[in-house]
Amino acid sequence: MGAPESRTSRPGRLTAFVARDEATIVAAQKLRYRVFAEEMGARLHTPIDGLDIDEFDAYCDHLVVMDNRERRVIGSTRLLSDSQAKRLGRFYSEGEFSLSGVLALKGRFLEIGRTCVDPNYRGGAVIACLWGALSEYVTQGGFDHLMGCASIPPGPSGFAVDAVYRNVGEGRLGPAELGVRPRHPVPAWKRCQRDESGVPPLLQAYLRLGAWVFGEPCWDEDFDVMDVFVLLKMERLQGRYERHFVGGERNAALQTGL
Template sequence: MKNDLPTGNWQWSAPSPRRYQSFVALSPQTVEAACRLRYRVFAEEMGARLAGDGLDHDRFDPYCDHLVVHDQREDRIVGTTRLLSDAAARRSGGFYSQQEFDLDTVLTLEGRFLEVGRTCIDPDCRGGAVLSTLWSGLARFAIERGFDYLMGCASIPPGPGGFAVKAFYRRLTPEQQGPQWLNVQSLRPVPDYLRCERDDCGVPPLLQTYLRLGAWVCGDPYWDEDFNCMDVFILLPLKHLKARYSRRFIRHPAEIRGHA
C-alpha cells in the first residue's frame, strides 16, 4: 500500500505524521483491498448476501473513486468509502441510490452531486480517529472538486424485534428531516411484519456523523433484503459542511498541493 500514496489530483505537501492517512486509491491492488474490507464487514460480520469470492463489488465500482484510510503503522487499509460523481453516474446509468429511491425531485436541485456509499471501518479500528480521517478526506474531495451536495443511502440494522422505523424518525429533529418537498419515495418500504416499536439499536455512528454535519433524512426507508438492513436516503448540502466544519476537516489551501 505504501506505493499507492496520493500522487495524482491532490495530496498533502508532506507525508502526514499521523497514524491514519486518507487518499483516493490509484492502484487496482488498493481498490481490491478496499473491496476485501467491504466483504469482511458486510458479508462476514453483518451477514449480507454477497458473491462468495471474498470481494464486495458491483457494476458501479468501476465508475467510482475509492477513498481509503491507510494505517501507516500496520500498512493496511482500515476504512473505505466509494464516491460516485454526477458525471460518472451518467456513464454508469444512474446513481446507486436510484435503485432504492425515486430521486426525480432531488435531482432537480441546481448544482453538482456526489454519492457516498459502501462505507465501512475495520472492526479493530472503530474509534473516532479512523472515521474522522475518512471524513476529512471526503470533505476535501467534495469541496475542492466543486460539488454542491453529498447524498447516499445510510444503513440501519434491525434490532432483536425488527426495524424500529417509527422510533428512528421520532429521534430526528425537524432540521434533520429537511424540507418536506425533498422527501423521496422508497421503492421497497420496510414490510409491516418486519417492523417493531422498541428501538434496540439507536442511530449508527456513521449516520450520527452525517446528521451532525447537517445532513437531512429525506423520506421513508428502503428495505435492503440482501444486506439485512433498512436504508434511509440522506442529502447533505455542502454549504452546511462548509459552515460548520471547514476548520475541523479542511486544511489550509497552502497545505495541499494539486497536480495536473
C-alpha cells in the first residue's frame, strides 16, 4: 500500500512491524480467530474457518508482534488510513457510529482495530512493542487523529452504561456538537446499574493521553460488547506515550477495538 514501515524491537525477543507477506497476515488472522471466536465466543462472518477475515483486511496494514525465538505472531492490530478508507468507502467505526461531524475535522485520520494478544503473552512487553511501532507509523504517516471503537464487555448483570460514563468523566467526553451517535444503542434489556466491569485498562490509558469518548455506546451484537467511539489527537501523543500508555498499563491484555 506504500504505507510507512514501522519496526520496533524488544531486545532479544520481540519485533513489531507491518506485515508485507501473505503468510504473516494469515498468521495474524489465525491469532484473531483464536482470540475472538474461540476465546471470546464472538460470531465472526468469515469466509474461511479458522481465520478472522472481513472486507476491511484487504485495505488495512496489519501491524504484528513477532516472537523471534518461536517465530510466530503473538500480537496484532490493523490500521486503516483515511486514504484507504476512501477507497473502501468507509471506516469500520462508521458502521457503528454516525461520524460526519468528526470526519469533517481538519487533518489526517488513522483508525486502529481488531487488536489482540496471544493469551500466553499477555502483559506489558507485547503491548509496549506494538505501541512503539504504532507511534512510529503515526509519525511517519503524518496522521493528526487516531480513532477507533473501544470495547467494554458486560458484567454478569449486563452493561452498566451510566456507571461507565461516570467513570470516564465529563471532562473526557467529546463535544456534543460533532453529533456522534450510535447506530445500534445498547438496548434497555442489556443495561444494568451495577458497575461490574469498569473501564478497561487500555481505554483508561487513552483517556490519560487526552482522548475523547463520544456519545452513547453502540452494542456490537456479534462480539457482545458495547463499543465507545474514541478520538485522540496525535499531537498529545508525541513524547508522552511511553510514560502514560506503556508504563501505566503493564497488565493490559486485550481489546477488540482500540
